[in-house]
Amino acid sequence: MGIVNNNYGQISIDFLVGITIFLLAFLYLITSIPTLFIPFQSNSDELTMMADKVAATLVETELANTTEANTPLPGIIDYSKFIDMKNNMSTSSGSLETRKSLGLDTGDRVYNLEVILQEYNDSTSAFTNYTISDGSSAGNSNVGQSRRFVMVRNNDFPGTKAIMVVRVW
């Protein structure tokens, strides 16, 4: 092999080093930009998880229909249990008791709860809302929300399709 006398055409090492550093910096920037905003984001993540937990508890055990089988049927809401809970929540002492039983008491505070059952009307495609709350409203504070699909059964089959919205703040 002959000795190459000139070095034209070879990409310089400087260029490679430069472009590598540039791309690494660019990648770092792309991945770190979203985290810069974390301090300004709301603290509703925790509330959302609490709402998920409460929704799961209500749909799968607390309000679940137990009259047809000897075991709770997850996703099938017993209408009478829903009314019982609505009545319990309407007084301040009952509301506190209900919220504590659902695990909303974290020791330093008891979170507020609102449950909205949106019954769906097949023929009109409209929702009718039934709200369980103790009258307090979320106002401007952060709210965690979770939605579940349920069948509400009041001795009528197959029951009414509904969306259950659980809000915690």
Place this chain on the structure above:
Amino acid sequence: MVKSGEDGGQIYTIEAITSALLLLSVLIIVVQATSITPLTVSFTNEHVKLELQNMGADMLTSLDETPYSAVYTSDPAVPSCLKKSITDWINITGGGSDWFAWSNSTSKYVSLLNASNPSINSLPLANTLSMLIKTYGIAYNVEVRYSDINGNIYNTKMIWNGDPSENSVTVSRVVALHDSDILQDSCVIPDVSPGTKFYNMVEVRLTMWVM
């Protein structure tokens, strides 16, 4: 053409073009590989999908837990509305060989492959799912997955509203079919146990995405 005596430096131009192209393509790949939104690092981003997943799983569960006999006394033997939906679809389409799509009209579900087939509007599964598309703008596909006697897995479509987006969520529930459920001579889902009353196990796969 007169040959220039000095051709040094030409390669620099090619290098420059090559490196520019390289740089541009890397930039395009990097930018397209990640999508950055205000919610990217937030739990809310995941929670939207979690809610979809919960609602889909709830629908399949509550349908499966509702005895069809209680709704339609004419058919007292069927223990689940979900199962009844699958067997009805098989039986009215001549063996499960037709797909349906939601059309926002009085005809509701329309057949995609054979317009002479009756609609699946009355099926509990199709009826329940239509609530999602009508009120929440959530699109969905329903596929039925089954195996043959040799263990090969197949997928067939029941409701098809188009290709799901990248952020779709799939939930599924398994339904057991028996010989008495299949009224058709030819069915896309084969009998995996010819000697017994058991027919096949099918996995009902519901895929949902926000439009």
